[in-house]
Every structure is written in C-alpha cells, then in structure tokens.
Amino acid sequence: MLKVLLVDDEMFVRMGLRSLIDWESLGYEVCGEAENGEEAYAEIERLDPDLVITDIRMPVLDGLGLIRRAAEELLSPPSFVIISGYHDFHYAQKALRYGVQDYLLKPVDDEEMEDTLKKLAAKLSMRRLSRKKGEALSSGASSALEMLIRGSVRQEDAPQVASVLGMEKASRFTYAIIGMQKTPESAEEKESLAGRLASSVRSVLGGTAGELPIVEQPPGLYGLLIDASRLEASGRTLEDFLYLLQRELTRSAGLPVVLYAGRTVDRITEVEASYRTACEALLYQYAEDGRPVIAYESVQGTPLSYFDIEPRLYAQLLEHLEENRLEACLRTLDEMLGQFKTKRLAPSAVAGSVTRCVIDIVNVIWGMDGEENSLRTLPGMMEWQDRQGGLGVLRERFAAFLTEASDYISRLRKEQTKGGIEKIRKFIEAHYMENISLKTIAAKFFMNPVYLGQLFRKTYGVYFNDFLLGIRVGEAKKLLRQTDLRMYEVADKVGFQNADYFVTQFEKLEGVTPTEYRNKLIGKA
Known part of the structure; x- marks a missing residue:
C-alpha cells in the first residue's frame, strides 16, 4: 500500500477526506494526519509517506512553506497534492517548481480526487520500488520492465510492479523484442519512432490505456511485455497477435520490423526467463532471415553454426x-x-x-x-x-x-601508376649517360617493356627512345657550349657508344651537326 499523510488545519476536512475516498481499493492507506506545516514536516520524517495531501493556508508553517522545506531539506521528499480555495490558486502556481503533482479546489470532488490518485499510483509505486532497491531509476513502465528483465524484482514486490505496468490482472507474460531494420540516428527520430511503436501496440491491443511497457534496448531493438492471459481470454492466440502486431509495426515504422518472442511464463517475476529466451530467438535473425516473427518455441533446439563460410x-x-x-x-x-x-x-x-x-x-x-x-x-x-x-x-x-x-x-x-612512371622518368634523367634501353629499364622496375612503352607515350606524349634522345642531345649541347671536349668525348659522356651515331642523331634532332652547332657559338662560318 502507498502511504498518504493528510494535512489541514480543519479537523472536519481531514475526516471528510478519510471517509470520502475508498483508499484501500486504490492501493493507498492513510498513515497519519497533521494540522499545520510544522507538525506535518515532523510526521513526514517519522512516517516517510509516499504522498502528502495538504492545504495551503495553515498556521505556524503554511502548505507552501512545507513543500519548499521538504524539497530543500529531505533527501527523498514525498510527492504533494494541494487542496485549497479558489483564491489561493496563485500560491499553488508557485509550488509547481517544487514538484507538486496536482491542485484540487475545495470542496473536493470525490471523482476528481480518485482520478488524481489513480494517475499517481503507478508513479509513486515505481518511486517507492526504486528507493527500496537503492537504484536511481526513472519512473514509469520502462523502469519496471528493466528491473524485471534483470531479475531484480522479489515476489513481495510483484504487485507493485504489475500495477506500474498496468498488468494487475495478468497471469501469463511474454517478452518480445521488436527488431528495427534501420536505426534512427537523431534523438528526435528515436522519439518519433518510439511514439509510433507505442501507438501501434495500443491499436493492436484494442486501445489499451495507460503507459505501455516498452523499453529501448541496444540501438534498433525495443522490448515489449505482452499480457498473454488477456489474449487467451479474448480468444486470440499469441502467434496470431504477434503476426498482426508485426504488420502494424511495419506499417507505422515505414520499414520492415521483425518480432522475436520469448517463451510465455506464469509469474511476473519470471519475465527474466521470457526475456532471455527472446534474446535466444534473436540469435536466429540470419538463419531465419525473411521470417516476420521468430518465436523461441519454433527455433528452440535447432542448431546454429559458429564456423566460417567458404574461404x-x-x-x-x-x-x-x-x-x-x-x-x-x-x-x-x-x-x-x-x-x-x-x-x-x-x-x-x-x-x-x-x-x-x-x-x-x-x-x-x-x-x-x-x-x-x-x-x-x-x-x-x-x-x-x-x-x-x-x-x-x-x-x-x-x-x-x-x-x-x-x-x-x-x-x-x-595515382600509383602515375607515381611509378614519374620514378622511371627521374631514373632516366639521372642515368641517361649509361647504356640504358626500354628493355633494361622495364626489367629494373619489374614491368613489361611493351606496356612501359605504351604508358610512357600515354603519359608524356612521346616515345621512350625519342625522350631519351632528347635528354642526351640537350646535355650534349650544354657540353658543346661549356667545354672544348672532342666530339667522341661528348658522345661518350651523354651515353652514345658510337661517335658517328651521335653525330647522326644530333643532326636529326637539331638540323645541324655538333661541330656546326659549336662553330656558330664561336662565330665561325
């Protein structure tokens, strides 16, 4: 039971609240009363209530002061609901920043109060359970589901967890994993997708109210707890439901969805086993590729290979x-x-x-x-x-x-080929005076001589031999200008083994013989 503390300076108001509400049917018990804020604070420290329902205008310490003090001084303050007169509404607005859950006007309407208590029940139960476990969990169904799949819920806590999940009447449970075929990248896309998934589940379940037990797992996976007993009571099989859900999820998500279902368990504290077998079904995502629903019962015992494909x-x-x-x-x-x-x-x-x-x-x-x-x-x-x-x-x-x-x-x-031909060019420019040829260079660079000749012409627009001749004649002209070496000496220095051949090739390229070239430089006819 959730503990409630009633705080009002009028005894008849407190008595009215006690008798007005069927607290036990809503999962609450009135643990105490107080007639002012100071007394209420002491009772909060002593009783540790889950919820405090308080008036605003009270002697000694008013409701607003009580809420502020609890928020500032207590490690784990209770939740608050304010009841007060119409003219005190502006005070209530100030209390919102201290975590006030609701504001009700006097005289209190019993239906309105019950609606408020029903809305708060799941949140307060989750908060209490989280505090008991000493875990910093967010409120809501997703936190309860996380605790279940970790196996950290004891049997005595089961009713509270079931209440949080909206499954108080459930007697059989199936955990299913929703496998998305594409993972949202941004937080906005994830939020939008989660909303569409929840809407789809509600649609297939027939408009189930309340917070749905869906939790995001690793990227692209969402966990869902199914009330299997409700399906059975309605005459629907779990298999039919899963295929219907898969089609609806695929439609709403806009891309293929695969469902992996664990085995059905008979207690909410056994959900961990259903979750574990759903994860085992997930291992068959490639072996059973193409199936929209992969249930643990259908693949249980069938082998999977952990070896390699053909080398x-x-x-x-x-x-x-x-x-x-x-x-x-x-x-x-x-x-x-x-x-x-x-x-x-x-x-x-x-x-x-x-x-x-x-x-x-x-x-x-x-x-x-x-x-x-x-x-x-x-x-x-x-x-x-x-x-x-x-x-x-x-x-x-x-x-x-x-x-x-x-x-x-x-x-x-x-780029590598271009770099290679550049290396060959630099080699020719450094070794032009040696007895080199297309064949010897191709052998040095481990290339086919025909391919090298083609590549050379494609890269530089000239044949290899013409390129080499151009370098040698250019160097010969330099020697003719700068030295008085004899023609056979010039020929030898630029790589020609035969002086006559050097003269022939020089004249072919320059239109004059080497001697005529030198004589023009010194002014001889």
Missing part, C-alpha cells in the same frame, strides 16, 4: 575488387550472404566474416599507400555489429562499402 569467397571478393569488377564483386557478396543463411550462421559468426572482409579490404588500401579514413562508408561497416537489421540491411550497407572501396582502389592504382 574461397574471401579471395574471390578481393580479386574482383582489385580488378575493379564491381558487378562480380557484388555477386560474390550475394553468395556470401546466402551462405550466412543456408549455413545458419549465428550473429557472432556473421560479424566475424564481415569484419574479416573489411580488414582484408583495408589491408589492400594500406598496401597501395591509401588512407582507410577516406572511405565514408567504413564507420558504418565497423559499427554494423552494434546495429540491427537482417541480411537485406547488411547487403545494402556492405554493397555501398564495396562500391566506394572499388572506386577508391581504382583511383589509388591510377
């Missing part, structure tokens, strides 16, 4: 990715996802396979001097294990990651 698929995926064959890569992805289902992989095994793929791809990027942080889709893949969704959601996210990775690897290859 060839990893190598095949990387090969297609490195070859920039995205369509083939996506076909391999579909084969992998198919094995997740046909081999009945547990979520941990699926997560291991996905992680291995991601790490292999990141290693490829590192090997090409790339930065994995350049991939915008990588964080989503790394966080995927903490999110919910079936194979369809995983396929969508994985395909986006592969598409971006394929494009990035292609760009890295182009």
